[in-house]
Amino acid sequence: MQERRYRILVTGYAISSYGTFLNVVALSLYVYAVTDRALAVGVFMAVRLAAGFVAGLAAAAVLARWTAKGVMFWANVAQAAALLLLVLAPDGFRTGTLFAVSAVVGASGTLFMVTLRSSIPDMVGEGRHTWANSLMVSGRSMAMVAGFASSGVVVSLLGYTAAFLVDMATFLVCALTVLLLPMPMSPARSDDESGDEKDGQGSQGEESDGGQDREARRRRVPAALVALGAVPVLGLMVALRGIDALGSSSHNAALPVYSTELDADNPAVFVSVFWCVWALGNVLVQQVLQRYTKRTGRSVGALGFGLGTIAMSGTFILAFAGLPWAATVVVALLAGAADGLTEVSYTSHLQTLPSPLRTHAFGLSATVENLGFGVGMIVVAAALDVFTPLSVVGVAHGAAIVLALVYVARVLRGRGAQEAQEAVPGSEEREGKKGKGESGAGPARGGHRDGAEVSGG
Structure with missing residues (x-):
């Protein structure tokens, strides 16, 4: 890519991270302003973390069904849509909408991060994992400081609605950078799924194959x-x-x-x-x-x-x-x-x-x-x-x-x-035959062993 496209993606991720940290403050303050209860703030954070917990468990199944690009794109769009819903919600529905936003943001944020981290080896070249991860962490760190530092100014001068709209815009920017990735947006379809079946018997076979695929998953x-x-x-x-x-x-x-x-x-x-x-x-x-x-x-x-x-x-x-x-x-x-x-x-x-x-x-x-x-x-x-x-x-x-x-x-x-x-004499030859296709731990794969090798095959 490819590094240029990855840099663009990290820029979008840093921008959305700014919005995320801005909203950590803005949403917490808004929950207290709407409910006038400190307990509601704690419940709001608990819902967000619980949604992230469930999303982590489901991430592998989601990525087995949809492409990484699609998951990252829709995770950002979902968060932007949730914030827009919060802005448009009538006064009587604000409390319920807040907790719905908490769940969507928690689940979508976790799905995005799991997908991004697990997809980096497919986005950058061999031996570039450390560079890619460092770039990602640097962008998030600077975004965190900017988000926390500006949250008070944005909320006090522009109000909650402006803060939510700014955050919504950051997620849309990140979604746009995901679209620029040279990766497929839709999952590849198998030959059996490429068109309508010619007769009812073929349709039954398709259903049977689908059941076998689900069982295999x-x-x-x-x-x-x-x-x-x-x-x-x-x-x-x-x-x-x-x-x-x-x-x-x-x-x-x-x-x-x-x-x-x-x-x-x-x-x-x-x-x-x-x-x-x-x-x-x-x-x-x-x-x-x-x-x-x-x-x-x-x-x-x-x-x-x-x-x-x-x-x-x-x-x-x-x-x-x-x-x-x-x-x-x-x-x-x-x-x-x-x-x-x-x-x-x-x-x-x-x-x-x-x-x-x-x-x-x-x-x-x-x-x-x-x-x-x-x-x-x-x-x-x-x-x-x-x-x-x-x-x-x-x-x-x-x-x-x-x-x-x-x-x-x-x-x-x-x-x-x-x-x-x-x-031990001869151990290197035996290890080479046994572990052909394996690699040492670490993204550089430079042959350095650290006692916790991960198989790459």
């Missing part, structure tokens, strides 16, 4: 999950991602509380500065990762994901430790860099899976992440009423550090076993 789902379970440390990797999401919920919920404790008159200052510096660290590490991959032909791999998670969780804990401003800025920069490292290494590693398993892996990952973040928001909100932000964040991210240490140990043990096997 149902059998493929558990088979795919079994195959995923056989991939070294993949289950532990996804579990760590879920605990990491729980940790993310803790610092997202605790930041406003901690910022208010620091400066009750201007609580937004600390939050704004922290996220801006975090985004800067995230963008800077993407540049480092791209140069590292280009120079060495390797990716940071599964080990980088584990070490990055440890660094990220540690720095987020330090952010609430009451350090001086200068030290906190450095901590925020390192937290953003570590967050960017884990995102790219995790996504790139899963992208080395064969295409059918890749979709299941990203769908499962989205489900686990939504579950971790949703449960975390409920638990953390209750804990912050009793404990200090440092205690709450320390426990949540401490759990991620413990699991990450176990994960790193497993990866290093796997790497040691592989090196010992390769040291």
Whole structure:
């Protein structure tokens, strides 16, 4: 493509991400303004996360029936249509429409992300996964800062309707960039489905074949999950991602509380500065990762994901430790860099899976992440009423550090076993015959083994 078309798609994704983060603030405020109940805001977020949870489970089945381009296009159109419906809804239907919008946005957003991540290997050339993922993460990080920073201005000066229309426009822009992809929009039809049947007997045969196809698809789902379970440390990797999401919920919920404790008159200052510096660290590490991959032909791999998670969780804990401003800025920069490292290494590693398993892996990952973040928001909100932000964040991210240490140990043990096997005379020839068509972990596929290889065949 092809890189030019991918850059256009990432630009559209960044624009829609801006609208998404703008609406995180605008919709939450609007729910409270319409219902005048804080509980409604929590229910609104719960509906959104629940819809994302279900969409993650269904993503593989959806992509088995429709093309990636079609799913990404209609996911954006659905979100734009939901926001338009909210703008046009009469006053008496606003509350019900809000929760419908929450479900549509949660499900469509998850389907889009699962499809985008699992389709990147088909969009860019061999060895370009890290570059593609870094570009995507950089665009989202900058969009997040812009969305959060401008939300207050947009809502206060232009109103809720303008904010929703801006968000609707961003999704339509993203849908337009999806249309530019050189990929089929409609699923290919088999020869048996290419036209009407000539007689009733042919029609019965068609119906029988369709039933067999559906049965085959149902059998493929558990088979795919079994195959995923056989991939070294993949289950532990996804579990760590879920605990990491729980940790993310803790610092997202605790930041406003901690910022208010620091400066009750201007609580937004600390939050704004922290996220801006975090985004800067995230963008800077993407540049480092791209140069590292280009120079060495390797990716940071599964080990980088584990070490990055440890660094990220540690720095987020330090952010609430009451350090001086200068030290906190450095901590925020390192937290953003570590967050960017884990995102790219995790996504790139899963992208080395064969295409059918890749979709299941990203769908499962989205489900686990939504579950971790949703449960975390409920638990953390209750804990912050009793404990200090440092205690709450320390426990949540401490759990991620413990699991990450176990994960790193497993990866290093796997790497040691592989090196010992390769040291045996004749093992390379046997491995070459046995694993012809297989590839090492990491998008660069440069022959570097990290103890968590994923079969590419």
